[in-house]
Amino acid sequence: MRRSIRFELGCCCLFVFLLASLQLLAAKNKKKKEGAQAEPYALLYGTCFDGRGFRMPGAKVLIELASEPSGKMKKKRWDTLSSPRGEFAVRLPAGPHTFRVAASKDGFKPAEKTVTFEGDEQQTIVLLLKAEPAEK
Secondary structure, eight states, X not given: OHHXXXXXXXXXXXXXXXXXXXXXXXXXXXXHHHHSOOOOEEEEEEEEEETTSOBOTTOEEEEEEOSOOXXXXXXXXXXXXXXXXXXXXEEEEOSSEEEXXXXXXXXXXXXXXXXXXSSSOEEEEEEEEOBOOOOO
């Protein structure tokens, strides 16, 4: 009988210790997250259309930095595919930057636009890819 009481008391102490440890870890992680500043970014939304005005899924979209970066930049090129609805979204570094945006798909002439961001902002563009004439 004494042995089972000791065992239960030991289990309860271990449980309380583990619970307290988890609470301390959670509080420590919360402080880390609160102290970390989110890096600012620019957001480019776009939609690809074909020459008839229909949304174009699966278009390859390439974004390249066209201006000279003001500071050290990790990436200077981004690529993505348009969604089944012809849409795409890319998170870019904030700041005074100019980007060249090009979209292409087999059977269509590529489309290209230039986009300039002044800071952490959002812009929307439309890219129109016209069908290439069939070869005879």
